[in-house]
Amino acid sequence: MPPRYRHFFPDTIPDPAQENSTQMDQPQHKFPEAIITPEQEYIDTQIRNQVQAQIQAYIQIKSQVQPVAPTLHQNTLQPTTSSLTSKIKLPDAAKFDGKVSEYTSFMANMNLFFWGSPETFTLDRDKIIFVGTHLLDTAST
Structure with missing residues (x-):
C-alpha cells in the first residue's frame, strides 16, 4: 500500500484570541455563599x-x-578505629601497566587501600593521585 500524503501543518489553526473571547463570553457560574451557623x-x-x-x-x-x-x-x-584495623599493615600496592586482564585485580587492590586507610583518602583527589602514582607505561599516558 503506498504511503498517504499528510500535511506537516494542520489546515486550520485555531486562533488563541478567539478562544479566549469565547471563554470570556460564557457566563461565570457562581456558587451560593455558605451560610455559617452558630x-x-x-x-x-x-x-x-x-x-x-x-x-x-x-x-x-x-x-x-x-x-x-x-x-x-x-x-x-565520630569515626571509631578498630584496634585490629590499625594493626594490619597492607602490602605494597600493585602497579598497573595497562593490561586489561589485570585491571580488576588492580582496582580491587586500590579499593582495599582506600578502605584500609579512610583517614588518608577522604577526598577523591587523594584517591586519584594515589592511583596515578601506581600506573606504568601506557596506562600512565
Missing part, C-alpha cells in the same frame, strides 16, 4: 483552639529535646 462557628473555634494547643505543645517538646540531640549525634558521628 454551631459551625463554635466547632471551627474549638478546632482552631485545639490546633493552637497542639502547635504550642510541639514547640515546647521540641525545645526540650533539641539540646539533648546534638550530644547524642556527636558521639555517633
Whole structure:
C-alpha cells in the first residue's frame, strides 16, 4: 500500500484570541455563599483552639529535646578505629601497566587501600593521585 500524503501543518489553526473571547463570553457560574451557623462557628473555634494547643505543645517538646540531640549525634558521628584495623599493615600496592586482564585485580587492590586507610583518602583527589602514582607505561599516558 503506498504511503498517504499528510500535511506537516494542520489546515486550520485555531486562533488563541478567539478562544479566549469565547471563554470570556460564557457566563461565570457562581456558587451560593455558605451560610455559617452558630454551631459551625463554635466547632471551627474549638478546632482552631485545639490546633493552637497542639502547635504550642510541639514547640515546647521540641525545645526540650533539641539540646539533648546534638550530644547524642556527636558521639555517633565520630569515626571509631578498630584496634585490629590499625594493626594490619597492607602490602605494597600493585602497579598497573595497562593490561586489561589485570585491571580488576588492580582496582580491587586500590579499593582495599582506600578502605584500609579512610583517614588518608577522604577526598577523591587523594584517591586519584594515589592511583596515578601506581600506573606504568601506557596506562600512565
